[in-house]
Amino acid sequence: MLTAISYKSKQFSLVLIKIGIVVSAFYLIYNKLFQHSDFHFADLLIILTKFSAISFDAVLFLMVLSCFNWFLEILKWRHLVTAITKITFKKAKSQTLGAFTASLITPNRIGEYGAKALYYHPSLRKEIMLLNLLGNTAQMAATTIFGGIGMIYFSLHFNPEFNYDKIILWFSAIILGSVLLWFIVTSTMFGKYKKSLKKLIKFIKTIPKEITVKTVMYSAFRYLVFSHQFYIILLMFDINTPYSHAMAAISTMYLLSSIIPSIFIFDVVIKGGIAIYIFGLLGISQPIVFAIVTLMWVLNVVLPSIIGSYYVLQFKLPNTET
Secondary structure: OOOHHHHHHHHHHHHHHHHHHHHHHHHHHHEEEEEEEOOHHHHHHHHHHOOOOHHHHHHHHHHHHHHHHHHHHHHHHHHHHHHOOOOOOHHHHHHHHHHHHOOOOOHHOOHHHHHOOOOOHHHHHHHHHHHHHHHHHHHHHHHHHHHHHHHHHHHHOOOOOOHHHHHHHHHHHHHHHHHHHHHHOOOOHHHHHHHHHHHHHHHHHHOOOOHHHHHHHHHHHHHHHHHHHHHHHHHHHHOOOOOOHHHHHHHHHHHHHHOOOOOHHHHHHHHHHHHHHHHOOOOOOOOHHHHHHHHHHHHHHHHHHHHHHHHHHHOOOOOOOO
């Protein structure tokens, strides 16, 4: 009887948590679209109606690009997980979109690591979190490489006043963190942590190179999809900036916004503020820039999170007895 009560309490608590996650995500989306003072969803709709290029077919095409963007992310996750087990595309989709929705209320979507791990047996969760880290690192590497090239080109042609000290500090922190990790692994002072890290390193070495290479390729293709989606929206807003200038500005914006810690509610604000300055140098007005950033946010964050909320509600803890 006590076991039955405990099981029912656990299931009831899980239901409350799932509902709480979905309600919180929808509240944050509503607050950003309709309550935030910087830019309202109504402003976006007004601006969209002023441009003849933005038709139903154009919006449908943008939604197809968003689907392709997340299709690549789902394929990347399914491919990563094959390092320890095989899952279907359907399961990879539910885990990717469900974890994305669950992570919206956490800084820099850090909650995605724990959310994806919960889909698996406790004995596999450390490896799952590490695989998720590998996927996010590959995506960040694509953003850094394309963004670095774009920033160099953009700086040479437009002389922006960036805070290069903070950018250098960010790269220095990465190098310092790598050196610190190496010190922990090789030092005898951190016996307990050293043992865990060695296990993780051993697991990393067991990941086939094919998986790592394909993960990098999926990340690069995904970056090209959403960055060119941004460029297509620029064209729909009758902005005829040269392709090289536009892509340099887009890659610079994504690089700078990715290195600023944020939570979901401020994500569009941060990207919007950076984009306003960068695209302002190209002569694009502030309302248009904010409209484009908001539209990208709706297509690639709001819509996937709405779909992901269904998978959050359908989530069930794995059987720990097998």
